[in-house]
Amino acid sequence: MMTCNEARELIPWYVAGSLSAHEVGELAVHVADCSDCRAQLARDVSLGIDLEGALKSLPGIPSGGFEKVSRQIKRLPSTGVDIGSFLAGLSVGLSARGSGAPLKADLKLLGYRIPLLGNEDKLGGQHDR
Amino acid sequence: MSETRAVIDDQRLLSLVAAGKDEAFHRFYDEYANRVFRYALTLLRSRHLAEEVVQETMIAVWRSASKYAGLSKVSTWVFGIARNKAFGLLRREERGSRHPDIRLVEPDPADAISREQRVLHALNTLSQEQREVVFLAFYEGLAYQEVAQLLDIPEGTVKSRMYHAKRKLAEVLA
Numbered sequence: 624m625m626t627c628n629e630a631r632e633l634i635p636w637y638v639a640g641s642l643s644a645h646e647v648g649e650l651a652v653h654v655a656d657c658s659d660c661r662a663q664l665a666r667d668v669s670l671g672i673d674l675e676g677a678l679k680s681l682p683g684i685p686s687g688g689f690e691k692v693s694r695q696i697k698r699l700p701s702t703g704v705d706i707g708s709f710l711a712g713l714s715v716g717l718s719a720r721g722s723g724a725p726l727k728a729d730l731k732l733l734g735y736r737i738p739l740l741g742n743e744d745k746l747g748g749q750h751d752r
Numbered sequence: 753m754s755e756t757r758a759v760i761d762d763q764r765l766l767s768l769v770a771a772g773k774d775e776a777f778h779r780f781y782d783e784y785a786n787r788v789f790r791y792a793l794t795l796l797r798s799r800h801l802a803e804e805v806v807q808e809t810m811i812a813v814w815r816s817a818s819k820y821a822g823l824s825k826v827s828t829w830v831f832g833i834a835r836n837k838a839f840g841l842l843r844r845e846e847r848g849s850r851h852p853d854i855r856l857v858e859p860d861p862a863d864a865i866s867r868e869q870r871v872l873h874a875l876n877t878l879s880q881e882q883r884e885v886v887f888l889a890f891y892e893g894l895a896y897q898e899v900a901q902l903l904d905i906p907e908g909t910v911k912s913r914m915y916h917a918k919r920k921l922a923e924v925l926a
């Protein structure tokens with residue numbers, strides 16, 4: 624059985640969506656039985672949503688960077704970069720990586736229903752602040 | 753796109769870059785430039801330096817794509833290069849006279865500070881090591897094992913950095 628300290632260390636990685644299925648299972652077993660860690664999980668879910676939103680709001684790279692790189696490697700033409708497709712590529716790249724909060728689905732999959740202290744609607748919600 | 757699919761696509765793309773395909777390199781840039789920029793921005797807190805990191809990283813990728821051995825995900829390999837470039841630039845900056853910006857973001861001229869800005873401000877109170885782990889976990893979605901590999905530190909150290917970062921954030925945001 625996982626200790627509270629072990630659980631506390633894994634919770635943020637669970638919230639970030641990168642724990643292995645095995646670790647998620649062990650964590651779920653612990654959290655189902657431990658109200659303290661359950662409360663921590665709820666706080667971390669909320670923090671995780673905030674962090675994702677904040678990091679996605681960081682400024683993006685200014686345009687024209689690819690042309691500079693092209694010129695330096697002297698292999699690609701230094702003119703004629705299609706800015707439209709350049710921007711489209713960036714947005715596709717970004718949207719493909721949104722991880723969201725995997726929490727509810729994963730825990731339910733394992734047959735547990737973990738109450739999240741009123742964070743239910745926040746969990747499924749968008750970053751609309 | 754599934755995680756596995758993305759990993760395979762990245763490897764195919766990189767092999768085309770290694771073969772000298774310009775178009776593949778352009779696609780690679782589109783996929784990674786912003787991610788590397790934000791990673792460097794998180795580490796160095798300077799847009800100017802972050803742009804330089806992207807430039808140097810992309811040039812290094814173009815030159816050494818054929819050396820990618822497939823031992824880690826392409827993203828981990830790219831961030832490893834970016835990390836070296838970032839710390840290299842930082843050392844050069846420290847020897848020189850230019851000072852990096854202090855903040856991750858400019859203060860909002862409006863009175864109302866958004867939640868995102870409050871959180872970015874809180875991130876700013878973390879150490880560089882803590883900011884890095886938080887970024888890699890919550891923006892890039894790297895597992896703690898992958899972060900440990902990238903930073904070349906024990907997994908326990910990664911978990912403990914995250915634990916303390918999170919506590920500090922909760923304190924500042926309370």
Ligand SMILES: [Zn+2]
Pocket residue numbers: 626627628630653657659660661
């Ligand atoms: Zn516990």
